[in-house]
Amino acid sequence: MRADRRDLPPTTSNSLRLTGTSYAVLTLLHHLGEATPYDLKQALERSIANFWPVPHTTFYAEPERLQQGGYLTVRQEAGGRKRKLYALTPTGEAALREWADSPEVSRSQLRDEGTLKIFAGADPRVIFTQQRQWRAQKLIELEGYLDNLRDSEHAAAIRATLLTGIAYERALIEMIDRFLSEGSSFLQDADASARPLDAKG
Amino acid sequence: MRADRRDLPPTTSNSLRLTGTSYAVLTLLHHLGEATPYDLKQALERSIANFWPVPHTTFYAEPERLQQGGYLTVRQEAGGRKRKLYALTPTGEAALREWADSPEVSRSQLRDEGTLKIFAGADPRVIFTQQRQWRAQKLIELEGYLDNLRDSEHAAAIRATLLTGIAYERALIEMIDRFLSEGSSFLQDADASARPLDAKG
DNA sequence: GCTTGATAGTTCGTCCCGTACTATACAGAT
DNA sequence: ATCTGTATAGTACGGGACGAACTATCAAGC
Numbered sequence: 001m002r003a004d005r006r007d008l009p010p011t012t013s014n015s016l017r018l019t020g021t022s023y024a025v026l027t028l029l030h031h032l033g034e035a036t037p038y039d040l041k042q043a044l045e046r047s048i049a050n051f052w053p054v055p056h057t058t059f060y061a062e063p064e065r066l067q068q069g070g071y072l073t074v075r076q077e078a079g080g081r082k083r084k085l086y087a088l089t090p091t092g093e094a095a096l097r098e099w100a101d102s103p104e105v106s107r108s109q110l111r112d113e114g115t116l117k118i119f120a121g122a123d124p125r126v127i128f129t130q131q132r133q134w135r136a137q138k139l140i141e142l143e144g145y146l147d148n149l150r151d152s153e154h155a156a157a158i159r160a161t162l163l164t165g166i167a168y169e170r171a172l173i174e175m176i177d178r179f180l181s182e183g184s185s186f187l188q189d190a191d192a193s194a195r196p197l198d199a200k201g
Numbered sequence: 202m203r204a205d206r207r208d209l210p211p212t213t214s215n216s217l218r219l220t221g222t223s224y225a226v227l228t229l230l231h232h233l234g235e236a237t238p239y240d241l242k243q244a245l246e247r248s249i250a251n252f253w254p255v256p257h258t259t260f261y262a263e264p265e266r267l268q269q270g271g272y273l274t275v276r277q278e279a280g281g282r283k284r285k286l287y288a289l290t291p292t293g294e295a296a297l298r299e300w301a302d303s304p305e306v307s308r309s310q311l312r313d314e315g316t317l318k319i320f321a322g323a324d325p326r327v328i329f330t331q332q333r334q335w336r337a338q339k340l341i342e343l344e345g346y347l348d349n350l351r352d353s354e355h356a357a358a359i360r361a362t363l364l365t366g367i368a369y370e371r372a373l374i375e376m377i378d379r380f381l382s383e384g385s386s387f388l389q390d391a392d393a394s395a396r397p398l399d400a401k402g
Numbered sequence: 403g404c405t406t407g408a409t410a411g412t413t414c415g416t417c418c419c420g421t422a423c424t425a426t427a428c429a430g431a432t
Numbered sequence: 433a434t435c436t437g438t439a440t441a442g443t444a445c446g447g448g449a450c451g452a453a454c455t456a457t458c459a460a461g462c
């Protein structure tokens with residue numbers, strides 16, 4: 001009989017698991033200095049939300065967790081909304097650096113209800129038309145953030161993130177336009193789309 | 202004083218919420234007829250996994266839920282692994298059709314730790330190089346599924362899904378290659394990337 | 403009949419998300 | 433001064449989703 005996980009010693013109190021979302025919070029705090037959950041939410045929307053969506057409620061729960069793990073400090077306003085102001089501790093700073101400096105990343109993943117509907121038999125043109133609109137809209141939004149980006153110590157990283165998002169949206173809009181002009185041949189004839197690209201790496 | 206949600210009548214017993222993952226399961230069963238959780242997992246990997254990832258454990262839990270809601274039937278093998286075989290009920294079939302036929306879809310969303318690291322200051326070249334490899338690999342995988350796709354009632358939808366995945370990966374590989382050959386100008390100079398595209402719709 | 407690797411299924415804890423809700427601030431109307 | 437609407441800010445909570453770790457079955461080759 002093999003050892004059961006319940007035979008293992010209990011995990012020590014402050015070893016909480018750091019997820020991608022944890023690092024998103026740590027990075028935002030690194031950029032902003034001391035900040036409230038609401039500040040974090042705002043900053044995320046203007047930078048990494050396109051590649052790492054975080055619902056606003058998480059910005060209230062997650063810093064709490066991180067603070068309990070010793071990665072953040074808190075202090076609370078006396079009056080008014082009694083907002084909580086979080087900031088990185090040296091531990092938090094170190095954890096962030098260690099993660100950011102290691103080259104391993106988990107695989108990119110996509111969640112796209114439109115393609116799920118195509119899989120279920122929906123008309124691809126309807127889905128793609130909708131998506132083109134959203135992507136064009138998002139593209140404008142990201143370009144706006146880029147134009148309003150102010151110089152700071154971290155502007156280069158934010159800029160790189162925004163440029164990546166812009167390139168991503170453009171690439172997909174191009175792809176959609178190609179499909180929409182090809183019409184239904186996309187669906188009927190697999191060989192109609194030439195394959196000049198394929199894998200090099 | 203406003204009405205509290207606890208004043209509302211309790212939700213009826215079989216109104217369970219159908220999520221995207223629920224519809225993925227329903228669609229797979231529609232394609233496969235009667236199937237085990239393992240069958241579902243396999244079929245997903247060869248079709249929609251690229252746009253709607255589902256961990257294998259979900260294929261054991263989710264059909265159970267759906268069956269309790271009256272969307273599926275179950276029967277269990279007598280001996281051996283006692284596998285459970287699920288199939289759509291008319292209710293399930295109807296729910297699937299209703300969903301697939303309505304044009305509304307939630308927004309596509311991406312979860313990409315690589316870009317999160319770029320946001321945290323990592324070198325984009327390292328990240329993009331890694332991603333190019335994965336995408337090239339995925340492209341080959343998807344092309345393999347397409348080549349081995351057998352004719353069936355539902356082949357057109359599966360084909361459309363695979364072609365969408367292939368076009369998606371190609372578009373992003375092109376984008377990455379463009380970046381990698383441009384070198385660091387991407388990072389230094391926002392105007393270096395011309396903008397012939399932008400929003401039409 | 404044993405070993406090995408592929409196939410198949412389960413348990414569990416926690417993360418994470420969305421919905422709905424509450425509360426505060428402030429500007430303009432009355 | 434108070435009311436009303438809107439933007440800003442924060443909270444509660446239930447349950448879906450996820451992934452690590454594990455167990456079990458089967459088929460093939462020796």
